[in-house]
Amino acid sequence: xxxxxxxxxxxxxxxxxxxxxxxxxxxxxxxxxxxxxxxxxxxxxxxxxxxxxxxxxxxxxxxxxxxxxxxxxxxxxxxxxxxxxxxxxxxxxxxxxxxxxxxxxxxxxxxxxxxxxxxxxxxxxxxxxxxxxxxxxxxxxxxxxxxxxxxxxxx
Amino acid sequence: xxxxxxxxxxxxxxxxxxxxxxxxxxxxxxxxxxxxxxxxxxxxxxxxxxxxxxxxxxxxxxxxxxxxxxxxxxxxxxxxxxxxxx
Numbered sequence: 001x002x003x004x005x006x007x008x009x010x011x012x013x014x015x016x017x018x019x020x021x022x023x024x025x026x027x028x029x030x031x032x033x034x035x036x037x038x039x040x041x042x043x044x045x046x047x048x049x050x051x052x053x054x055x056x057x058x059x060x061x062x063x064x065x066x067x068x069x070x071x072x073x074x075x076x077x078x079x080x081x082x083x084x085x086x087x088x089x090x091x092x093x094x095x096x097x098x099x100x101x102x103x104x105x106x107x108x109x110x111x112x113x114x115x116x117x118x119x120x121x122x123x124x125x126x127x128x129x130x131x132x133x134x135x136x137x138x139x140x141x142x143x144x145x146x147x148x149x150x151x152x153x154x155x
Numbered sequence: 156x157x158x159x160x161x162x163x164x165x166x167x168x169x170x171x172x173x174x175x176x177x178x179x180x181x182x183x184x185x186x187x188x189x190x191x192x193x194x195x196x197x198x199x200x201x202x203x204x205x206x207x208x209x210x211x212x213x214x215x216x217x218x219x220x221x222x223x224x225x226x227x228x229x230x231x232x233x234x235x236x237x238x239x240x241x
Contacts, residue, residue, distance in 0.1 A: 102203060
C-alpha cells in the first residue's frame, strides 16, 4: 500500500528559530542608537517568548506526528539551537538591567561635583576649564552648558 | 576607566572632537556614584552609563540614568535638553 500520508512542513519550529535569532540580533541594534530604542529590550523578550511557544509546538508536532512532520533529529537540533539563542537573549536582557541604582548621583537642581581629569593627551582638564571662554567651538563666548557623558569603556 | 592612550585611539577611530577625559582610578565615577562594581567584561569595575547637562553655575539641569545599559541617550535627545534651557 502506498504511503498516503502527506508530509507537512513544520513551520512552527522554523518560525520559532527565526524569532529566536531575531531576539538575539536585537542586541546589535543598540550600536546604531536608533530612535525608539527603549522598546528594543522588550521587543527582544517578546520575540524570545513567542519563539519558546513555537518551539514547544514544533516539537510536539515532530514527535507527536513523526510521519507527517518528518525529521525528529533535525527538529531536536533546531529546537536546541533556538533555545540557546533565546537563552542568550534573555540573559543579555537581565544582565543589561543589572546596573547600580546610583542613589547618590547628582540630581536635577543639585550641584555637579567638581573634577580634574586627564584628556587624551594626558593634559589635566577641570570642570572650570570646560566652562572657560573658548572651551567649545565658538572660541569667544564661554559655553552655557557642559554635557558630561559617562560610559562603560569603549562603548 | 580607560587610560588616556586607549581613549586617544578610540577618539581617533570614532572621529570624536569633544573633550574626552579618562578616569582610570574611577575617582570621579565614585564621586558621581556611578561605579558599577565588576561590571566590565573581564570583571573589573567600570562606570554605569549616565549623562548630565550642567549649566555654568555647575547646577545639573538634565540627567539621564538608563535602566538598561544598552540603551543610551541619543544625540538629538541631549540637544533638545540643551535647547530647552535657553
